[in-house]
Amino acid sequence: MPYLQQLAWVNTQAYADQSRDTRVAEWARFSASHPDPTAPETWVGFAVEPRRMLFWEGAEDAASRRAEYVRDAGRWLHRVLPG
Structure with a gap:
């Protein structure tokens, strides 16, 4: 599963406030129950091509x-x- 997609779904203020052990457990639980998550509807993509x-x-x-x-x-x- 793409790390950034899971991060977008899981990484809330409530999640950040938890202990490391709790965050690791919740991360694993989400990963197991969402093996192929879709991108959140709020995602917007930009292609940056520096010159x-x-x-x-x-x-x-x-x-x-x-x-x-x-x-x-x-x-x-x-x-x-x-x-």
Whole structure:
């Protein structure tokens, strides 16, 4: 069974408030009684296709810099930029 589908059904505030042993037991009970659960009706899906990502790298003993990744023709191009 997909972990995220079960998580969506089981992981409520009441569930989170329980002890670990109780949560493990309830997780197993739900899994056994719902071997192939459907996705909850509230689920919405999105496909995210990043074209550019930028990461900052800092250090106390050197100047910061950034790492840029740009999607181009099915591959990622990488370059380092000043911080």
